Amino acid sequence: MKPVKIGLLGLGTVGGGTVNVLQRNSEEIARRAGRPIEVVHAAVRSLGRERICDTQGILLTEDPFEVVRNPELDLVVELIGGCGLAKELVLEAISLGKHVVTANKALIAECGNEIFAAAEKKGVSIFYEAGVAGGIPIIKALREGLSANRIEWLAGIINGTGNFILSEMRDKGREFSDVLKEAQELGYAEADPTFDVEGIDAAHKLTILASIAYGIPLKFDKVYTEGISKITPQDVIYAGELGYVIKHLGIARRSQAGIEMRVHPTLVPASNMLGKVDGVMNAVMVNGDAVGNTFYYGPGAGAEPTASAVLADVIDLVRSLEGLAAHRVAHTGFAADQLGEDNLLSIDQISSAYYLRIEVLDRAGVMASVASILGELDISIEAIIQKEPREGETRIPLILLTHVVEEQRLNQAIERIEALKPVSGSVVRIRMDHLD
Numbered sequence: 181m182k183p184v185k186i187g188l189l190g191l192g193t194v195g196g197g198t199v200n201v202l203q204r205n206s207e208e209i210a211r212r213a214g215r216p217i218e219v220v221h222a223a224v225r226s227l228g229r230e231r232i233c234d235t236q237g238i239l240l241t242e243d244p245f246e247v248v249r250n251p252e253l254d255l256v257v258e259l260i261g262g263c264g265l266a267k268e269l270v271l272e273a274i275s276l277g278k279h280v281v282t283a284n285k286a287l288i289a290e291c292g293n294e295i296f297a298a299a300e301k302k303g304v305s306i307f308y309e310a311g312v313a314g315g316i317p318i319i320k321a322l323r324e325g326l327s328a329n330r331i332e333w334l335a336g337i338i339n340g341t342g343n344f345i346l347s348e349m350r351d352k353g354r355e356f357s358d359v360l361k362e363a364q365e366l367g368y369a370e371a372d373p374t375f376d377v378e379g380i381d382a383a384h385k386l387t388i389l390a391s392i393a394y395g396i397p398l399k400f401d402k403v404y405t406e407g408i409s410k411i412t413p414q415d416v417i418y419a420g421e422l423g424y425v426i427k428h429l430g431i432a433r434r435s436q437a438g439i440e441m442r443v444h445p446t447l448v449p450a451s452n453m454l455g456k457v458d459g460v461m462n463a464v465m466v467n468g469d470a471v472g473n474t475f476y477y478g479p480g481a482g483a484e485p486t487a488s489a490v491l492a493d494v495i496d497l498v499r500s501l502e503g504l505a506a507h508r509v510a511h512t513g514f515a516a517d518q519l520g521e522d523n524l525l526s527i528d529q530i531s532s533a534y535y536l537r538i539e540v541l542d543r544a545g546v547m548a549s550v551a552s553i554l555g556e557l558d559i560s561i562e563a564i565i566q567k568e569p570r571e572g573e574t575r576i577p578l579i580l581l582t583h584v585v586e587e588q589r590l591n592q593a594i595e596r597i598e599a600l601k602p603v604s605g606s607v608v609r610i611r612m613d614h615l616d
């Protein structure tokens with residue numbers, strides 16, 4: 181049977197992994213897709229470079245537009261990354277009537293509204309399963325598997341590099357920069373690793389998840405974003421003593437007031453499934469009104485796990501070209517003219533429980549002053565511990581867990597606590613979620 185010919189833009193970690201998996205599983209994939217699939221043309225930055233895959237039989241070029249414009253190709257796979265050249269290539273592919281598969285969450289989160297509109301006009305599809313949580317089929321789960329539900333909330337560990345760094349630091353006491361370097365060597369990190377560390381990559385992914393969960397346009401600039409770079413080993417230890425682990429979560433939640441989209445370190449009960457997700461693994465918990473809580477777990481980054489998702493999208497598209505799938509699902513799973521503009525909440529409009537660490541001078545009455553500020557603002561305390569002074573220090577850490585309160589009110593309390601004479605420095609504040 182005549183193979184379906186596809187083109188790849190980029191042959192790095194994910195591009196190389198995609199070629200390898202497609203070559204290794206070609207027979208099984210052909211049985212599933214209804215036709216063999218072959219990479220015949222690929223764009224690379226430099227022809228002379230060593231690669232992780234065998235490129236025999238693939239025409240290589242340094243001009244990615246050559247691949248996009250190749251009339252023999254039915255679909256192209258964009259694996260270069262970023263929003264510059266990648267966007268030009270994807271829009272050109274669409275204008276030429278080609279379907280596109282991409283792993284580029286930055287592109288979808290930041291330019292997806294424009295790209296989806298162009299694709300719909302042209303009658304082609306843009307698939308992006310690999311862009312969120314790597315190998316976990318979370319887009320399909322939300323868009324297809326849970327489509328009868330009203331999604332109440334979802335919370336996920338959606339950056340492999342960040343979770344790998346946090347796990348290695350906590351379990352092995354390793355240095356932040358040392359673990360980040362390893363994540364880069366393993367092919368987990370973004371081209372600019374501050375995207376991983378400062379939560380930008382997770383915010384890209386959360387933008388996409390919120391859009392397909394709630395049927396809203398992609399609004400990356402509305403995601404509240406905090407990274408992991410300020411988490412101290414001390415807070416990891418104190419959280420552990422209280423029965424929590426600190427995880428970097430992306431959370432989307434729907435309430436009467438509107439929709440929350442936020443990415444930040446979060447105290448999660450150690451007994452919760454998300455608390456047990458370590459290393460490069462990702463996981464997303466989704467609560468739907470009919471199904472209840474569901475949980476999706478798997479590798480969030482790396483060559484072959486990501487290739488697994490890229491190729492699943494390629495296979496889906498080939499199935500629909502072959503008439504094996506009745507129709508292609510809409511880009512967000514909501515009909516294009518049905519996207520709502522729900523009220524997106526700012527971070528001070530959300531409510532959460534909080535972990536607070538307050539550094540105070542070891543004097544009588546300090547704890548009472550802090551408690552009275554919280555009491556006056558009607559913020560109730562779930563737990564409080566006062567630690568011994570650290571060696572050579574006159575200050576002691578006061579650790580507090582609050583019940584759920586509006587962030588705005590907590591900010592007022594923090595401002596008043598920081599103004600107390602025996603309190604030094606800023607109060608450390610980490611949000612806490614019981615995920616129920």
Ligand SMILES: NC(=O)c1ccc[n+]([C@@H]2O[C@H](COP(=O)([O-])OP(=O)(O)OC[C@H]3O[C@@H](n4cnc5c(N)ncnc54)[C@H](O)[C@@H]3O)[C@@H](O)[C@H]2O)c1
Pocket residue numbers: 189190191192193194195223224225226242243244259260261262265283284285286310311314367368369370371480481482483486
């Ligand atoms: N690495 C992962 O685990 C992972 C997981 C999910 C999604 N992604 C996404 O997949 C995409 C690719 O990531 P990667 O990790 O494979 O990156 P990478 O840097 O390993 O690969 C990108 C490749 O694109 C090539 N490239 C750059 N400019 C080019 C040009 N003008 N013409 C041709 N080739 C060009 C580079 O030489 C490089 O080999 C990114 O959007 C990334 O966010 C990566």
Ligand SMILES: N[C@@H](CCO)C(=O)O
Pocket residue numbers: 311312313314338339340341342368369370376381480481482
């Ligand atoms: N840099 C990303 C790749 C997967 O999207 C991560 O570490 O999760």
Ligand code: NA
Pocket residue numbers: 309310311312313314315316317318319489
């Ligand atoms: Na995925």
